[in-house]
Amino acid sequence: MSVEFEAHLMVEEPDRLLSRWVDAGCGLVIVHAEACRHLHRTLAAVRGLGARAGVAVNPATPLCAVEHVLDLVDLLLVMTVNPGFGGQEYLASMEPKIAEARDLIARSGRQIELEVDGGIGRGTIAGAARAGATTFCAGSALFRERARLAEEVAELRRLAAEAAAEAARVMDGTCREEDAA
Numbered sequence: 001m002s003v004e005f006e007a008h009l010m011v012e013e014p015d016r017l018l019s020r021w022v023d024a025g026c027g028l029v030i031v032h033a034e035a036c037r038h039l040h041r042t043l044a045a046v047r048g049l050g051a052r053a054g055v056a057v058n059p060a061t062p063l064c065a066v067e068h069v070l071d072l073v074d075l076l077l078v079m080t081v082n083p084g085f086g087g088q089e090y091l092a093s094m095e096p097k098i099a100e101a102r103d104l105i106a107r108s109g110r111q112i113e114l115e116v117d118g119g120i121g122r123g124t125i126a127g128a129a130r131a132g133a134t135t136f137c138a139g140s141a142l143f144r145e146r147a148r149l150a151e152e153v154a155e156l157r158r159l160a161a162e163a164a165a166e167a168a169r170v171m172d173g174t175c176r177e178e179d180a181a
């Protein structure tokens, strides 16, 4: 089995660091829309280094900040906390934005993963998955008890898959929204 390493660069002007992370073996490098002077150039630089490019948006950043660079994006990350540190509370108020990101991706017709990061755990992953997230970054929920890491990963995957299936049933009309949650 091979696992892709992803680097999420929560830094200002990440351009000077890109090659270091790609050389270190990261197949996907994520930069922040707010932190790049020329986001288009930075995403092109990531791809030029041979990696996949991701872009993250902080809670206060609207999706219009990335809609004109989607042709250079392999992954869109909607932050569900403000960057800074682990253990913060999941912002459920971001779920409409996750759904909006899902629509934006569908309208683009491109293969773009939709990730969420911040406060993801047993109590929150279903809401993010139902809104349309397909990739989940979890810190505290997984590392609180390292001995149970595999079990927790399996449970989070199960909850996300169940919520996504429910959302799909609502979409195709075989389940009512009020019965799904």
Ligand SMILES: O=C(CO)[C@@H](O)[C@H](O)COP(=O)(O)O
Residues within 6 Å of the ligand: 081, 082, 083, 084, 085, 086, 087, 088, 117, 118, 119, 120, 137, 138, 139, 140, 141
């Ligand atoms: O780096 C950040 C936020 O600054 C996130 O990646 C968190 O570290 C994720 O941790 P939890 O919110 O899951 O504890």
